[in-house]
Amino acid sequence: MPIVRREPAPVIPVTRGTVFVAGGQPSITYIDRQHLNVEYSLQQALNVPNQIVSLAGPSKSGKTVLCRKVMQDAPHIWIEGGQIERGTDIWDKICYVLNYPVEVQKKSKDEGKAGISVGVAEFLKFEGSLLNGSESARTYKIDTMAQAIRHLREENIVLIIDDFHYLPETVRKSFLRNIKGPVFDGLKLVLLSVTHRGLDAVKAELELQGRVYSVVVPEWNPVDLTKIPQRGFHALNVQCPSGVAHRLTQECQQSPFLMQKLCWEISAGIGVDTRSEKPVPIANSYDLVPIFQRLSKDFGHPTYQKLEIGPQSRKTRIQKKLRFGGTADIYKAVLMAIAATGPAATITYDELRAKLSDVLIDTIPRKQEVTNALKLLAAISRDIGDDAGIDWDSEERKVDISDPYLRFYLRWQVRSQFESTVGGTLSQRLMGDLRN
Numbered sequence: 001m002p003i004v005r006r007e008p009a010p011v012i013p014v015t016r017g018t019v020f021v022a023g024g025q026p027s028i029t030y031i032d033r034q035h036l037n038v039e040y041s042l043q044q045a046l047n048v049p050n051q052i053v054s055l056a057g058p059s060k061s062g063k064t065v066l067c068r069k070v071m072q073d074a075p076h077i078w079i080e081g082g083q084i085e086r087g088t089d090i091w092d093k094i095c096y097v098l099n100y101p102v103e104v105q106k107k108s109k110d111e112g113k114a115g116i117s118v119g120v121a122e123f124l125k126f127e128g129s130l131l132n133g134s135e136s137a138r139t140y141k142i143d144t145m146a147q148a149i150r151h152l153r154e155e156n157i158v159l160i161i162d163d164f165h166y167l168p169e170t171v172r173k174s175f176l177r178n179i180k181g182p183v184f185d186g187l188k189l190v191l192l193s194v195t196h197r198g199l200d201a202v203k204a205e206l207e208l209q210g211r212v213y214s215v216v217v218p219e220w221n222p223v224d225l226t227k228i229p230q231r232g233f234h235a236l237n238v239q240c241p242s243g244v245a246h247r248l249t250q251e252c253q254q255s256p257f258l259m260q261k262l263c264w265e266i267s268a269g270i271g272v273d274t275r276s277e278k279p280v281p282i283a284n285s286y287d288l289v290p291i292f293q294r295l296s297k298d299f300g301h302p303t304y305q306k307l308e309i310g311p312q313s314r315k316t317r318i319q320k321k322l323r324f325g326g327t328a329d330i331y332k333a334v335l336m337a338i339a340a341t342g343p344a345a346t347i348t349y350d351e352l353r354a355k356l357s358d359v360l361i362d363t364i365p366r367k368q369e370v371t372n373a374l375k376l377l378a379a380i381s382r383d384i385g386d387d388a389g390i391d392w393d394s395e396e397r398k399v400d401i402s403d404p405y406l407r408f409y410l411r412w413q414v415r416s417q418f419e420s421t422v423g424g425t426l427s428q429r430l431m432g433d434l435r436n
C-alpha cells in the first residue's frame with residue numbers, strides 16, 4: 001500500500017514481459033478506452049466533493065489498472081482489501097505508511113516527553129494524553145484512526161481500498177460508518193469492488209445512501225481487446241496476422257487479462273524475448289489450441305473442481321447416461337450443458353435445458369431437479385467468493401458466469417473434450433480426465 005507522490009515516469013525497455021503484462025500494470029499495451037470515457041468518468045467522480053467514489057465492475061475487468069493509471073500522479077495510499085482482517089488494520093497500515101507509531105512507551109511524564117519523536121509528540125498533543133508524573137512505564141496504544149484521518153485530510157491524500165468486497169462484512173460496515181463523517185468533511189475515498197449481478201455493492205449499502213458516486217468499469221468489446229495484440233506485437237516488431245488476432249479476441253472471454261496472457265505465451269512460443277531488429281512473423285496457421293488448453297487448466301480448475309463435486313450429501317446420486325459415453329450426476333451434467341453453450345456469460349433456463357438434452361441420452365431431469373442443482377451450485381459459488389463460479393437468478397431464470405477464468409476452463413477443458421470426441425463417443429478415460 002504505497003503512498004505515491006509525483007515522480008518522473010521510468011523508461012521501460014521493450015521486452016515480452018513489459019509489453020504483455022498479465023496481472024500487473026501494462027503501459028505499452030494499456031488501452032484507455034477513451035470512447036467509453038473510462039478514465040474521464042473516474043476523474044470526474046474524484047472531483048465531486050464530499051462523496052465516496054465507488055469503482056465497480058466485473059471480475060478482472062481492469063478496475064485496479066484503471067485506478068492506478070488515473071491516480072498515478074496524485075498522492076494516495078493504496079490498501080489491499082484482502083490484507084484486512086480487523087477494523088483497526090486499515091488505520092494501522094495507513095499509520096505505518098505515514099510513519100506514525102501505533103503505540104508508544106513512556107516511563108514518566110518528563111521522561112516520556114523527552115523521549116518521544118516529533119510524530120509522537122504531535123500525536124500526544126493532538127490527543128492531550130500525557131502521563132502524570134507518578135506513573136511508571138506503560139505502553140500506550142495510539143488511536144490510529146483519528147491520526148490517519150487527520151493526516152489524510154490535511155495532506156489531501158486519497159485513500160484507496162482495493163477489493164473492498166474482501167473485507168469481512170462487520171469490518172466493512174464499521175469502516176463505512178466511521179468514514180462517512182470524514183468524507184463529508186473533505187476526505188477523498190475510493191473503494192474498488194466487483195459488481196454482483198451488475199449491482200454496485202458499495203452503492204447498495206443503506207448506510208451510504210446519497211453519499212456514493214458510482215463509476216462502473218464497462219465490459220470489454222472485441223475492438224478494444226484486439227488493440228492489445230495489435231499494439232503489443234507492433235512494439236515487439238512481430239507481425240500478427242489479423243486471423244490470429246481475431247481468434248484471440250474470440251477466445252479471451254472478454255478478459256484483457258487473458259488476452260495479455262495469451263499474447264505473452266505466443267511471443268514466448270515464437271522465441272521473442274525483446275524487440276527484434278527484423279520483423280518476426282506469426283504463421284497464419286499458428287496452432288493456438290495447445291496454449292488454450294494449457295492455460296485453461298491453470299485458471300479455472302480450482303473453482304470448477306468445487307462445483308463438480310457438488311454439495312456435501314450422504315445420498316448416492318443418480319448417474320445419467322451421457323450422449324458421448326460415460327455417466328454424470330446432475331451437477332456435472334449441468335456444468336457440461338453450460339459448457340456446451342459456448343459457454344456464454346449469461347444463459348437462459350431454456351437454453352440450458354436444450355443443451356442438457358444434447359448432453360444426456362436419458363430423459364432430461366425434471367425442471368425442479370435442474371433448478372435445485374443450479375441453486376446449490378450458486379450456493380457453492382457464493383462460498384468461494386464474489387463473482388466466482390456460477391450464479392442462478394431464479395427471478396430472471398438465468399445463469400450468470402461472470403468469472404472469465406471459469407468460462408475459459410469450461411470452454412477448453414470441458415466443451416473441447418466432448419467436441420473432440422471421435423465419432424461422437426467420449427471415452428470413459430476422457431470423462432475421468434475431466435476430474436483431474
Ligand SMILES: Nc1ncnc2c1ncn2[C@@H]1O[C@H](COP(=O)(O)OP(=O)(O)OP(=O)(O)O)[C@@H](O)[C@H]1O
Pocket residue numbers: 021022023024025026029030031032057058059060061062063064065066163194228255256257258260
Ligand atoms: N486498460 C487495460 N489495458 C490493457 N490491459 C488491461 C487493462 N486493464 C486491465 N488489463 C489487463 O487485465 C489484468 C487485470 O486487470 P485488473 O487487475 O485491473 O482487473 P480487476 O478488475 O482489478 O480484477 P479483480 O476483479 O481480480 O480485482 C491486468 O493485469 C492487465 O493484464
Ligand SMILES: [Mg+2]
Pocket residue numbers: 063064065162163
Ligand atoms: Mg483488482
